[in-house]
Amino acid sequence: MNLLLLSGSLRAGSTNQAVLNTAAELAPPGVETVLYEGAGDLPLFNPDDDAEGVEVPEAVAEMRRAVGAADAILICTPEYAGALPASLKNVLEWTVGDAGTYRKPIAWINAAGEASPTGAADAHDSLRKVLGYVGATIVEEACTRIPVGRSAVGTSGTVTNQDARRKIARAVETLTRAAQ
Ligand SMILES: Cc1cc2nc3c(=O)[nH]c(=O)nc-3n(C[C@H](O)[C@H](O)[C@H](O)COP(=O)(O)O)c2cc1C
Structure with missing residues (x-):
């Protein structure tokens, strides 16, 4: 069982990345x-680069291989300006061309903490909508909110709070069980 971990945050010390690091642990x-780390290197989606007979850029091919090899995907993303970060939306746009996320079991952990006044609700509403468009199978019972503030991230880049760790482990188990 291969679980691909996909972060919507590119920054070092990201709380969303920490949740995914913890999920891996x-x-x-x-x-x-498998932690997908190529979102920052993907070109912006352009249908001309994904047309019949055109070879997609290597970064796109690499992402598609990672998605294709995954039995399930766990997403953890912040909200930027009231919606999904462009980098994550870009990944998902590129998956349309090869139907990589079609019927793929996917769940998310919403880790929005005190830095996110709206609890990143709009980002997750738009994530749900986009995942619907790409035909993913949303594993509802694994989707959850686990607030993680910056102080809950340890020096190793994982979440230190025991309650949050238990909840992250439960979400991973629920997603992977559903995907089997
Ligand atoms: C440019 C920018 C825009 C943001 N916009 C929102 C927003 O619209 N809603 C929200 O709840 N949080 C917003 N935030 C707060 C982030 O969601 C918050 O900092 C989050 O914890 C970042 O996750 P990370 O630690 O994984 O990078 C924004 C942050 C930045 C830097």
């Missing part, structure tokens, strides 16, 4: 996790 036996 706590994944149950038999679950191989």
Whole structure:
């Protein structure tokens, strides 16, 4: 079972990235996790670069291989300016061309903490909408809100709060069980 971890935040010390690092650390036996780290290197989606007979840029091909190899995907994203970060939307736009996310079991952990006054609700509403357009199978029972502030991220880049760690482990287990 391959679980792809996809962050909507590109910055160092990201709380969303920390949640995914923790998901990797706590994944149950038999679950191989792969952190997708190429979102910042993907070109902006352009249908001309994804047309019949055109070879897609290598960064896109690499992302598609990672998505294709995944049995399930866990997303953790902040909200920027009332919606999904452009980098994450860009990844999802590129998956349309090869239907990589079609029927792929996907869940998210909303880690919005005190820095996010609206609880990133609009970002997750738009994530749900976009995942609907790309035909993903949203694993509702694994989608959850686990607030993680910056102070809950340790020097190793994982979440230190025990309650949050338990909830992250539960979300990973629920998603991967549903995907089996
Ligand atoms: C440019 C910018 C725009 C933001 N816009 C929103 C927003 O619209 N709604 C919200 O709840 N938080 C917003 N935030 C707060 C981020 O969601 C918050 O900082 C989040 O924790 C960042 O996650 P990270 O630590 O993984 O990078 C914004 C932050 C930045 C830098």
